């Protein structure tokens with residue numbers, strides 16, 4: 343059984359260990375040691391990374407009760423590990439400390455939610471981007487804001503986070519979250535007045551080290567609520583990024599940084615109004631154009647103004663001018679929406695041939711078919727001029 347150094351000292355980033363076993367497959371060398379400070383993946387948290395000797399440890403897992411360090415199986419690593427019985431381990435402390443901040447923050451968040459609303463944390467995932475917490479009850483925006491504030495207050499109070507190893511008797515007297523059947527010693531993580539929870543992971547010593555918690559999202563999930571949080575440097579980076587985006591919006595809209603949403607809303611309304619006016623103006627231009635189109639066997643029109651409903655309206659307006667068919671196209675750079683109409687010809691074989699030739703899709707019923715395709719205008723024109731009906 344490997345001694346778990348991460349259990350007793352979360353800040354220990356260097357250690358010496360003896361190699362007990364080396365297992366290999368095509369991809370990895372799995373190193374089993376007599377002791378380790380590497381936290382293995384578990385309970386929704388990814389493992390530590392770092393070095394064993396000079397070999398890079400990219401993952402650590404518990405397999406059949408054994409803690410195995412995953413090292414890429416290549417000639418160099420085999421040489422590095424083969425002749426070493428004693429190795430120096432070195433943890434990537436930047437990742438570890440960030441994980442500790444996220445995990446301790448999660449305990450405070452879950453503890454406060456449990457205290458205020460009685461909901462349980464039934465799912466936890468500490469990934470490389472965000473931390474997600476699933477609660478078995480519904481939290482609204484007001485609840486989330488309240489909890490976020492209380493968690494931050496608990497962080498600023500710089501409370502001690504204690505790790506306890508109670509005896510069976512002592513355990514009976516403790517009320518704690520995550521009461522699952524655990525064989526052997528139960529490890530309790532206690533944050534004064536905020537939370538008590540069974541947990542195997544490394545935690546910060548005092549809540550102040552978490553620095554800051556930010557709720558980045560919350561949504562309904564399986565009848566409860568999924569909350570996404572960031573703690574410490576992750577929260578700072580996220581806020582910095584969002585502030586920077588807001589600063590850019592402020593420059594573009596010439597609005598104060600505190601009034602960007604209002605400015606964007608104004609611009610969107612203005613855009614909708616201009617679009618409405620543009621469609622009206624285009625409709626007038628197109629219908630004047632429709633009047634100038636002479637009767638013909640086949641009429642093919644390409645026009646960028648045929649946007650939205652104008653494509654079908656315009657096609658309808660000139661439909662009777664062609665004895666074979668009318669084909670109208672709107673788009674640019676070889677990507678078009680089309681509308682074909684005819685009062686004499688069954689259009690389905692034509693549309694099928696067109697779609698095959700120009701990687702298109704679409705259809706419809708009756709005398710008018712619609713779709714989209716890609717191709718050069720001159721090729722599409724040539725195809726439609728020459729096709730036999």
Ligand SMILES: [Zn+2]
Pocket residue numbers: 445449539540541542543
């Ligand atoms: Zn935990």
